[in-house]
Structure formats: structure tokens, C-alpha cells
Amino acid sequence: MNQYEGGVALLEDAALTRAAQAGEVAALGLLLERHRAGMRAVALSILGPGPDVDDVLQDAAVTALRRVGDVRDPAAVGAWLRMIVRNTSRSLVRGAVPYRPIDDLRLPSTDPGPEQWLERHALRDWIWEAMEELSPALRLPMVLRHFSTGVTSYERIAEAVGVPVGTVRSRLSQGRAKLAAALAATADAPHGDTARRVRASSAEARETLAAAENGRFGALLTERWSPEIALLRGNEPVGGRSVLARGMECDLEAGVRQRLAHTVAGRSLAVWEMDLLSPADDPDHCPPSVAWVMTLDDAGRPYRLRLLHPRPVAALQALAPV
Structure with a gap:
């Protein structure tokens, strides 16, 4: 990629990031697709081939949805997405370390203004509204995995829900897939605070x-x-x-x-x-x-x-x- 193409790509990333921050889930989907190869390469470099790579990429997509409002330099969103994958993969390797891939994902730039702050909170409220549309069997693992700080591993969630670890993996996969549909269904609905x-x-x-x-x-x-x-x-x-x-x-x-x-x-x-x-x-x-x-x-x-x-x-x- 030459310098001109690289500059265009950064501008496109910035535009898509701002759209995602304004609540356009389709824009986030395009961002994830643009950076999927780089994200997968990071996961493979840490985890090696196997089903954990797909799990990490799915987790990264939900984390990106939750935290896209925190991206301070929209043109650098690719590095931010790879950071999510890197932290999630390392947490999976460490096993006992709580899954918290959001602690050091802030990229340097200016502080968000009031408009960006409102957009960030509106997006978070929308995500919670969509979570409520999931069945209880899917909602509890999704909330524990993506919103708690200590009940995040497959083993801990399995203990909480009272099902095998394999069932937790399956329910999380189903939950992530259904979340996109739930987001679309609740786009125009009132969202709680x-x-x-x-x-x-x-x-x-x-x-x-x-x-x-x-x-x-x-x-x-x-x-x-x-x-x-x-x-x-x-x-x-x-x-x-x-x-x-x-x-x-x-x-x-x-x-x-x-x-x-x-x-x-x-x-x-x-x-x-x-x-x-x-x-x-x-x-x-x-x-x-x-x-x-x-x-x-x-x-x-x-x-x-x-x-x-x-x-x-x-x-x-x-x-x-x-």
C-alpha cells in the first residue's frame, strides 16, 4: 500500500469510526471486516490455530461495540481493534487472569467533548436494551462475559449458569449472533439510562x-x-x-x-x-x-x-x- 492509499484508508477508518460512535452498527461491521485479517493474525500469533481464535474474534467484536465510543483517534481504530484481540488472547492464555481487555485500549488524543460523551452513553444504553431482548439463557452468559470483571472465563460462567463449558461457548456464540439482530430491532426504541x-x-x-x-x-x-x-x-x-x-x-x-x-x-x-x-x-x-x-x-x-x-x-x- 502506497502513502496515498494508506492516507485514504485512514480517512475511511475515521469516517466509519465516527459513524459507529453515532450508533451505526453497520459502520462497526465494516470496520471489523476491514481489519479482520490483521485481528486474526494477532490472535493466531498468540494462540496458534484452533477454535479459540474464532472465540477471541467474536469477543473482540462485542467489546468493540461496547467501547467504540472510547476511541479518541478514529483514524487509529485498526490499532485499537488489534489491541483488543491481543489483550483478550493473552488473558485466555493466562487462564486465571480475569478477562478485562478494555483497561489499556485508550489511544492518545484530545478529550471527548459533550457531544461525543452523549453519543457514547447513548450507544451503551442501546446495547443494554438489545441485551434485554436476548433469552435469559443467552443473556446471563453474555452479561457476565462482557460486563463483569471477575466472572468472565468460560469456567466461571459455567459455574454460575450450571452448565458445561461447551454449552457456555455455544450460548456465547448464539448470543453474539442474536445481539446484532436485537440491536437492529431496538434501534428506534426508547433506551433506558x-x-x-x-x-x-x-x-x-x-x-x-x-x-x-x-x-x-x-x-x-x-x-x-x-x-x-x-x-x-x-x-x-x-x-x-x-x-x-x-x-x-x-x-x-x-x-x-x-x-x-x-x-x-x-x-x-x-x-x-x-x-x-x-x-x-x-x-x-x-x-x-x-x-x-x-x-x-x-x-x-x-x-x-x-x-x-x-x-x-x-x-x-x-x-x-x-
Whole structure:
């Protein structure tokens, strides 16, 4: 490619990126097609031939959809897309490292102005609206994979959903394919304010932890959570409100505290990712973190809860009826 052709390509990339940032999914599709060969080459250089390459490219497409508003130099979008693939591939190789391919994807340029900020948030709200159009079986793996920070590996998602890893791969593939159709179907629909939902859910998480430390966790469950709340292990119910209350009481009596680290919030799902703080005299008492994965009822109340740790917690398992 000569210098002139290279300059034209950069201008075309910039135009497509700005269109994608304005919410044109077709423009993002064209960008991905233009850079598919380079993205695949990066994945192959790290992973070698195999099905993981296609998984990484699919993940990269969804990440690009979510984060295209963060591209500060539209002409450099090709480097940004390859960075997504590189980070995702390395996370897959490391295995235990959480899948977070978005930490260092910002390219240097001027800060976005108010118009770009509004476009970015409008696109994010649209994506969440489309997510809500997916079936529950597809929505939960997609949200955990692309919006959480710690429940992102196939193995962790399989634990959360209660299905084999192969089924997780299949559902993610189906979810990504259906997301494009859902985006088209919701293009003209009103989109909820995702930032407002996240703020409200974060406030609720902090209020829940404060209530627990004040001895009101059980009362809060009665006031704010569905009367049909059930603790699940995979897809199997293992207890209700009383099990949750006893588990929290046991943790507090042992000196364990939780601190909110990250919130994911939609109309039908919420995820509270907590740091777990062990007592000073027993620093290895508990795993470093826990994710509260909650399915919400039509009133926005949690009615199904999955608690996910890096490793099983014997105390919680002991509380659950056999």
C-alpha cells in the first residue's frame, strides 16, 4: 500500500469510526471486516490455530461495540481493534487472569467533548436494551462475559449458569449472533439510562452491606427482595432467605467484611462484585472476592441469587441443605 492509499484508508477508518460512535452498527461491521485479517493474525500469533481464535474474534467484536465510543483517534481504530484481540488472547492464555481487555485500549488524543460523551452513553444504553431482548439463557452468559470483571472465563460462567463449558461457548456464540439482530430491532426504541441504573444499584449494594453490619440484613431482605428469593448453586436452589441471613451473620461474626468493587445493572440482571476482607488475625480466612449475580423480577427485586467465589466456600456449603 502506497502513502496515498494508506492516507485514504485512514480517512475511511475515521469516517466509519465516527459513524459507529453515532450508533451505526453497520459502520462497526465494516470496520471489523476491514481489519479482520490483521485481528486474526494477532490472535493466531498468540494462540496458534484452533477454535479459540474464532472465540477471541467474536469477543473482540462485542467489546468493540461496547467501547467504540472510547476511541479518541478514529483514524487509529485498526490499532485499537488489534489491541483488543491481543489483550483478550493473552488473558485466555493466562487462564486465571480475569478477562478485562478494555483497561489499556485508550489511544492518545484530545478529550471527548459533550457531544461525543452523549453519543457514547447513548450507544451503551442501546446495547443494554438489545441485551434485554436476548433469552435469559443467552443473556446471563453474555452479561457476565462482557460486563463483569471477575466472572468472565468460560469456567466461571459455567459455574454460575450450571452448565458445561461447551454449552457456555455455544450460548456465547448464539448470543453474539442474536445481539446484532436485537440491536437492529431496538434501534428506534426508547433506551433506558444505564448509568442511572448502575448508580442506583451501587447505592443499593452499599445500603445492603451497611444494613448487614447493623444487624438488619434479614429485615432488608424482607423489605426489598422478592419473597420468593432463592440462593442457587448453578441451576439448583439450595436455600432461601434464612440461608442467606445465616451466611451473612456467620461471615460478620468471623470478622469478614465486604466492599463493593464493581456493579453491573440492567432491567433483569444485576451483578455486585465485592472485595472480601478477611479478619486481621486470619488473613486467609476467605477468598479475595465474591460476585452476587442476581436475577431480578418485574419489580426490579432480586429473586434468584448466585454467589461466586474463586474457590468454594465451605461455610456457605455447610449452611445449604443437602
